[in-house]
Amino acid sequence: MRIAAGACLLVACSATLGRRGSDRTSDAAVDGPAPADAAIDARPCTGGDAHMVGPGGECLVMFNTPKTYVDAKAACAAIDAHLAYLKDAALDSVAETFVGSANTFIGLTDLAVEGSFVWDDGTPVTYTNWHTGEPNNGGSGATYQEDCAIIAGARVSAQWDDRPCDASEVPTSGVFAYLCQY
Numbered sequence: 708m709r710i711a712a713g714a715c716l717l718v719a720c721s722a723t724l725g726r727r728g729s730d731r732t733s734d735a736a737v738d739g740p741a742p743a744d745a746a747i748d749a750r751p752c753t754g755g756d757a758h759m760v761g762p763g764g765e766c767l768v769m770f771n772t773p774k775t776y777v778d779a780k781a782a783c784a785a786i787d788a789h790l791a792y793l794k795d796a797a798l799d800s801v802a803e804t805f806v807g808s809a810n811t812f813i814g815l816t817d818l819a820v821e822g823s824f825v826w827d828d829g830t831p832v833t834y835t836n837w838h839t840g841e842p843n844n845g846g847s848g849a850t851y852q853e854d855c856a857i858i859a860g861a862r863v864s865a866q867w868d869d870r871p872c873d874a875s876e877v878p879t880s881g882v883f884a885y886l887c888q889y
Contacts, residue, residue, distance in 0.1 A: 750766075752767075753768075754786055754887075756769050756771045757769040759801075761802070762798060762801055763797070765888050765889065767791060767802060767805055768783075768886070768888070769884065769885075769886055770885050770886075770887065773883055773884060774812075774882060774883070775872060775873040776873060779812045780814075782885065783885065783888075786887060788887040789828070789889070790813055790814030791814055791886040791887065792814050792815075792826045792830075793813055794826070794830075795834050799834070799836050802858060803836075803865040803866070805886075806858050806865070806884065809860045809883075810859055810884065811860055811883055811884045811885060811886050812856075812884070812886065813856050813867070814826055814827035815832065816854050817842070817869070821844070824856065836866050838862060838864060838868050841868045842856070842868070844869060852872075853870050854869065855869065855871070855872040858886070
């Protein structure tokens with residue numbers, strides 16, 4: 708079989724290619740093949756105050772320095788990540804254990820439509836782990852909004868709670884640790 712210069716069959720990519728008489732080898736022969744299970748966009752799970760690989764292979768990165776929701780989203784974006792989307796029980800359980808006792812922002816709000824929480828990527832919520840009585844938008848008679856979700860790590864059961872997104876309405880609330888995901 709004759710192979711034209713520059714052409715490469717999948718099984719023959721490590722063969723010597725080039726002009727007649729040349730001893731150049733293809734990149735595949737020099738570098739070797741990539742492992743069959745290597746993800747093209749895989750990157751190591753690093754950064755933050757702590758980090759770990761979740762049950763689905765996602766990276767969770769914890770930052771303990773309190774920020775507003777907007778600033779936490781920007782900080783996650785700065786590391787090519789987003790606030791965590793805890794879309795199933797397995798990931799939620801791992802995340803709640805991982806954040807420990809820190810009240811921690813996740814990527815869930817009802818900023819667009821009051822009472823209708825959605826993930827920051829726009830997907831609807833199909834799994835929830837709200838603490839009993841939550842979300843409650845500040846409770847009965849509240850005069851402020853609670854539009855951002857946190858893992859309420861300071862509670863014994865560490866489930867979700869809706870809280871203010873910044874300290875503009877409640878000076879003692881609205882800045883929390885945050886959990887990024889990529």
